[in-house]
Amino acid sequence: MSKRYFIRLSYKGTNYHGWQIQPNANTVQEEVNKALSTVLNQPINVTGCGRTDTGVHASDFMVHFNVSETTQFDCEKLAFKLNRFLPHDIAIKEVFLVNDEAHTRFDAIxxxxxxxxxxxxxxxxxxxxxxxxxxxxxxxxxxxxxxxxxxxxxxxxxxxxxxxxxxxxxxxxxxxxxxxxxxxxxxxxxxxxxxxxxxxxxxxxxxxxxxxxxxxxxxxxxxxxxxxxxxxxxxxxxxxxxxxxxxxxxxx
The missing domain is CATH 3.30.70.660 (Pseudouridine synthase I, catalytic domain, C-terminal subdomain)
Known part of the structure; x- marks a missing residue:
């Protein structure tokens, strides 16, 4: 069994080839994955609420990720640690627990x-x-x-x-x-x-x-x-x- 969390973040897209991971290019998703995997000491691959193209910014962006039920952390402390690992142009606003089926892309209204x-x-x-x-x-x-x-x-x-x-x-x-x-x-x-x-x-x-x-x-x-x-x-x-x-x- 696993638990699902949403992360609300913002980023300045100037230095990135958009949100989505792609070969031989720096992307926001790659940076978030690296930071989460490092802090939680396990491989994490986040799913975003959509795509943004090269140079496009997000003052409000959502991602979700899953961890096993045995993985324990305080959401506020996780946000703090992620911000220490992430580059200056990506900022975590909050982390919160959601339903197992909640989806950042498909559930957006x-x-x-x-x-x-x-x-x-x-x-x-x-x-x-x-x-x-x-x-x-x-x-x-x-x-x-x-x-x-x-x-x-x-x-x-x-x-x-x-x-x-x-x-x-x-x-x-x-x-x-x-x-x-x-x-x-x-x-x-x-x-x-x-x-x-x-x-x-x-x-x-x-x-x-x-x-x-x-x-x-x-x-x-x-x-x-x-x-x-x-x-x-x-x-x-x-x-x-x-x-x-x-x-x-x-x-x-």
């Missing part, structure tokens, strides 16, 4: 992403914002974002040749907020397709620059054709910001 654009060149935002100095019509971009609520099939914003069974997603929130020198797009849905957020942002920027009107944005979604959408924006401006789960994952 909502995910929220932020995409950040800086309007001015800023050396302190090089790794966390897309520096894009075009004048954008943010009001028009928000009007276009509302059109997303009318659809469930987002094939037009999906990376081609993925192994998912459906391209349907339910979007709960999609909006731009603006300050003097920053634009942030917030989007929340029950699930996301590969590259979906970056493709949506790239297409909304086309609207903001006046290169696409609202009807054109709607037609892009209706076409279910990735080549009709805008280019994917750079990964370093993207953050996985929140993962939500039902309370039942911790109920006995």
């Amino acid at each position: 909502a995910r929220t992403y932020h995409y950040k654009i800086t309007k001015n060149k800023n050396p302190f935002r090089t790794d966390s914002h897309w520096n894009m100095q075009y004048v954008l019509d943010v009001e028009k971009m928000n009007e276009a974002a509302k059109i997303l609520f009318d659809f469930s099939d987002f094939t037009s914003f999906s990376k081609l040749h993925t192994d998912v069974k459906t391209n349907n997603c339910k979007i709960y929130k999609a909006e731009w907020t603006e300050t003097d020198d920053e634009l942030v797009f917030t989007v929340k849905a029950d699930r996301f397709l590969r590259n979906m957020v970056r493709a949506i942002v790239g297409t909304l920027v086309e609207v903001g620059r006046g290169k696409m009107d609202l009807d054109g944005f709607r037609k892009v979604i209706e076409s279910k054709n990735r080549s009709n959408a805008g280019s994917s924006v750079p990964g370093h401006g993207l953050f996985l910001a929140e993962i939500e789960y039902p309370e039942s994952i911790t109920n006995s």
Whole structure:
């Protein structure tokens, strides 16, 4: 018999080739596996709530792992020890016991992403914002974002040749907020397709620059054709910001 635990963590993706382990590349999953295996003195392979691409960040990310029932540890102390072993750009927030069947990927009921654009060149935002100095019509971009609520099939914003069974997603929130020198797009849905957020942002920027009107944005979604959408924006401006789960994952 085994016990299952969730770990809530955050990481800056700049130095990593994404979350998932791959040959000859530094990944976040590999670093977490090494730290856990060292601290618990046994081989551990964590399962993540999803994938992030090269350079993409996560301010809220979940993984789960199993250990035998005979393995004993204090969750708070384990989090402390892991943070001592992990690199400076990966931080453990908490470790907690869940049901044996709880799954970080399949049990998530909502995910929220932020995409950040800086309007001015800023050396302190090089790794966390897309520096894009075009004048954008943010009001028009928000009007276009509302059109997303009318659809469930987002094939037009999906990376081609993925192994998912459906391209349907339910979007709960999609909006731009603006300050003097920053634009942030917030989007929340029950699930996301590969590259979906970056493709949506790239297409909304086309609207903001006046290169696409609202009807054109709607037609892009209706076409279910990735080549009709805008280019994917750079990964370093993207953050996985929140993962939500039902309370039942911790109920006995």
